[in-house]
Amino acid sequence: MNDAGQVTPLLAEWRARALQAEGEVGKAVVGQDKAIRLITIALFARGHALLEGDVGVGKTTLLRAFTRALGGAYERIEGTVDLMPNDLLYYTYVDENGKPRVEPGPLLRHGEGLSTFFFNEINRARPQVHALLLRAMAERSVSAFNREYHFPHLQVFADRNRVEREETFEIPSAARDRFMFELAIEAPKDRALRQALAFDPAFHDTDALIERVAPGVLPYEDLNQIGALIQQVVVASPAIREYAMTVWEATHQPGHFGVSLPGVDMHALVLAGASPRGVAMLLRAARVAAWLDSRDYLVPEDLHNVFHEAIAHRIFFTPVYEMRRATLARDLTHAILDRVAAP
Numbered sequence: 001m002n003d004a005g006q007v008t009p010l011l012a013e014w015r016a017r018a019l020q021a022e023g024e025v026g027k028a029v030v031g032q033d034k035a036i037r038l039i040t041i042a043l044f045a046r047g048h049a050l051l052e053g054d055v056g057v058g059k060t061t062l063l064r065a066f067t068r069a070l071g072g073a074y075e076r077i078e079g080t081v082d083l084m085p086n087d088l089l090y091y092t093y094v095d096e097n098g099k100p101r102v103e104p105g106p107l108l109r110h111g112e113g114l115s116t117f118f119f120n121e122i123n124r125a126r127p128q129v130h131a132l133l134l135r136a137m138a139e140r141s142v143s144a145f146n147r148e149y150h151f152p153h154l155q156v157f158a159d160r161n162r163v164e165r166e167e168t169f170e171i172p173s174a175a176r177d178r179f180m181f182e183l184a185i186e187a188p189k190d191r192a193l194r195q196a197l198a199f200d201p202a203f204h205d206t207d208a209l210i211e212r213v214a215p216g217v218l219p220y221e222d223l224n225q226i227g228a229l230i231q232q233v234v235v236a237s238p239a240i241r242e243y244a245m246t247v248w249e250a251t252h253q254p255g256h257f258g259v260s261l262p263g264v265d266m267h268a269l270v271l272a273g274a275s276p277r278g279v280a281m282l283l284r285a286a287r288v289a290a291w292l293d294s295r296d297y298l299v300p301e302d303l304h305n306v307f308h309e310a311i312a313h314r315i316f317f318t319p320v321y322e323m324r325r326a327t328l329a330r331d332l333t334h335a336i337l338d339r340v341a342a343p
Helices: 004-028 033-045 059-070 127-139 173-178 191-199 206-211 220-233 238-252 276-292 300-314 325-339
Strands: 048-053 073-078 090-094 100-104 114-120 141-144 147-150 155-161 179-185 270-272
Touching: 004 033, 004 059, 004 206, 004 220, 004 276, 033 048, 033 059, 033 179, 033 220, 033 276, 033 300, 048 059, 059 073, 059 114, 059 155, 059 206, 127 141, 127 155, 127 173, 173 179, 173 300, 179 276, 179 300, 220 276, 238 270, 238 276, 238 300, 238 325, 276 300, 300 325
Parallel strands: 048 155, 048 179, 073 114, 114 155
Antiparallel strands: 090 100, 141 147
């Protein structure tokens, strides 16, 4: 696999698999082409993703479809106000003989075979739970029962309900920075698709929809190796490197680069810009985007296609503007790309 002559055919084969997987997921989920592409990018860039959207727009179906295409074990947990960190690691019960039992929880149940972990309504969980999840995301390991458990293939997806805010906890900046992407999942805008989702019984049976997806199209055990190879093969020219550094600097001091938004004091807007880890993840994602477009080099559009999802949640606004994040974050990232000249 390290032989230079084998790299191009191997990555071409895997690109075909990636596109096939997108097609398979599209059999179960309609009107989400952009989200499907971004999740594909996250899978090969080996990054976690936070999904945000209204109730019932298909977030869980989308992730289940990808899990079937990946193979491996899938686990899901519901965020609740009374959820504790140990609930991710083990659960206790009394068996039929009246004896207490301890069984592995969702994180430990499948060992190294766990490929997809979905945390539903993560903002309903306590900060202590976020802290445990943060370690699992960052190190792909946790400590339990006096030993270390490792999850080399783990991909974490979480979703946040943006409508209901009662009994919720804000996700700390350290945890949000661990997510490669923050994706907005919207209901399809196309009226014909909306009509199909409402009236076609085929879309009312989620299990039957998932069965449409061919299993194991992307063998999960190989994604780490293929993802690393993509990062080695896709190169960034000096001009692209300089461009990436400039847009990064603009997330910290947008006013200094002539970026402006109506009714906003640009010099008082940003409390902290994107982190070094965030920019590294931006470039990792951009390389995968280039590979999916059959290139072994980056162009500005590769960064543009993932910029908002990789960077917006890593820009922190001053308190006076933080309440307007939902609109300001997207406006700011678009304004930065419009203002900073691309090579």
